Amino acid sequence: MNRISRRTWLAGGLSAAAGVGVAAALARRNGLIPPDAGLRFGTGATLTYAAQRLLTRHSHAREFPRSQISARPFANPTQMKEAAYQQSLEARFAGWELAVEGLVTRPGPIALSELKRLPARRQITQLVCEEGWSYIAEWTGAPLASVLEAAGARPEARYVVYYSMEPGWWDSVDMADALHPQTLLAYGMNGSPLPPEFGGPLRMRVPRQLGYKSVKFINRLVVTDNLKGFGKGYGSAPPEFGYSWYAGI
């Protein structure tokens, strides 16, 4: 290779820096910067999020034939010692409600029984844990999109934040995932009501992302245009202990 002159280096360096600057501005304008981009390793997280948002615009998570449903699924143990949860469990979740707040024209709680009256979607998808294990199950639930439609989500909505009854657990998805037909508020698993160890009575299912986005024991949604006011502002609880907000990998 020929000797590269100092001028070539300078020109190359400057145009690379300009290119990165233009790309960052374009990404910001098109909502391709994740809320945890400012954290350590935010560059990698941003590249992944931006690349996959462009790539997965119309994609569907893989769905499987019934014969591939795992005979022995596994759920990470949770510690739902909450008195309120235990009482609800004893009452077979009869009074479980999903609070819907934020940028919606009709805020208020939706009873689990109401949620089950919305048109249901059943899908056989794989749950992949960030640790490496996985299982396939059939999930039944109300698409998050229909819940947002019922509540009248406003056009300026950019994220949907969801909370678990388990203290400290909350997460969020952008509208691409919130409105995706496979994103479910799931209340059924393999033909039965969702068992408590799998997050019953209600869990989020975001099958194009890792299992930790599929938060268990969901009882509250907040529609927002800005994640700054939630927790430390990184979009979900996992970035606060080192995990990325976007988990499509």
Added chain:
Amino acid sequence: MAEDASSPRHALLVRLTHWLTALCFLALLISGLQLVISHPRFYWGETGNVMTPALFQLPIPSSRASVPTGYGYVLPDQNGWSRALHFQAAWLVVFTGLLYLGAGFLTRHFHSNLLPHRASLTWTVLRGEVISHLRLKQPERDEADSYNLLQRLAYLAVVFALFPLMIWTGLAMSPAFVSVFPAAVETLGGHQSARTIHFFTTIALVSFVLIHIAMVSLAGFAPRVRAMITGRAVSPRRTP
């Protein structure tokens, strides 16, 4: 290879991408091992978890209490930063690899330095090379100027087989990526097969790195490393 004395032993771009790749590989290896520790069980096919039989389980403790390891303790969870570092380094190694491949084809690096000479591709030559390597014979001085047959084959395998397989199996584990390209995981036999192949490819690459460092040491660690940093080989060059 007869070149004029001012042309370096290794081109600048080869040196730059070599060290970037080395740095990324170290980061990917350390973070990858941390991720394996959170579930040191491997499976074949689509699914697998602690409720199902494993293809094999590494005899190491785990960073998750839910994995039965036989050890009476649980290692600290390091997955947060490990995942972030793994993917950051993966992006960098992909960019580095593309730069190396692009420049390699443009400058005919693969053709002139890595593709074995047709004449040397015989069983006799290959056997001779293997034997001299196994005897840990010091390389001839002219090997400081070009690669021998085994080196060429090993480097070609790393560049065109192991690294692509690593990236493919890595992407095959991404639920978002396979939502667009399901064939990426289905051709491998499923999500868990992809993870297992990713692990075995790591073993192959680690073996390569160990042998690579051993051979560099045999040939003279300091001068060879210096040549990969500065581009200049120290052995006096024979005039063309």
